[in-house]
Amino acid sequence: MFVPERVWWKPLSRPEKSWLIIALVWCLFLTAMMPLWFVLGRQNVPAETYTVTPQQYREIVDAFTAQYQVDTLNGVPVVEPPAGSDVYLLARQWQWYPILKLKKGTPYRLHISSTDVQHGFSLQPVNLNLQVLPGYDYVAKITPTQAGDYSIVCNEFCAIGHHLMASKLIVTD
Numbered sequence: 001m002f003v004p005e006r007v008w009w010k011p012l013s014r015p016e017k018s019w020l021i022i023a024l025v026w027c028l029f030l031t032a033m034m035p036l037w038f039v040l041g042r043q044n045v046p047a048e049t050y051t052v053t054p055q056q057y058r059e060i061v062d063a064f065t066a067q068y069q070v071d072t073l074n075g076v077p078v079v080e081p082p083a084g085s086d087v088y089l090l091a092r093q094w095q096w097y098p099i100l101k102l103k104k105g106t107p108y109r110l111h112i113s114s115t116d117v118q119h120g121f122s123l124q125p126v127n128l129n130l131q132v133l134p135g136y137d138y139v140a141k142i143t144p145t146q147a148g149d150y151s152i153v154c155n156e157f158c159a160i161g162h163h164l165m166a167s168k169l170i171v172t173d
């Protein structure tokens, strides 16, 4: 019977040892970077989350819209809330409601929730992406830095009208 020579206990050759050390150092570096970048990177939106029922959230948004509506665009109210206040956005099949008009350089608490299924808030071209879930009020602290019209699209497939779920956010000087 043929028995292959067992060599695994023999000392490692130099190149093999070098590559193992390189791989180990790289693994340690990547592992360390995960928590470090979570803290140091500026990619995370400062946010708080609360529970809210779809019914409650709809009522809050309706009251907010009635109070600060200044215009209507394609049948959707345009709302201009006071600078620095709590602002509300509602996602539902297949609409973002209302259209927010914010002031540049002012911090806002942006509340987002859904009243039906999961949606994805994607603000372009700044590429700010947030999950929108029914039952949760996600509050992102944002400060618009540039005036203009920003596009909002839904980036979480939410059935047949998903591709129609686009809106905008207006930032004024």
Ligand SMILES: [Cu+2]
Pocket: 092, 094, 118, 119, 120, 154, 155, 156, 157, 158, 162, 165
């Ligand atoms: Cu959607």
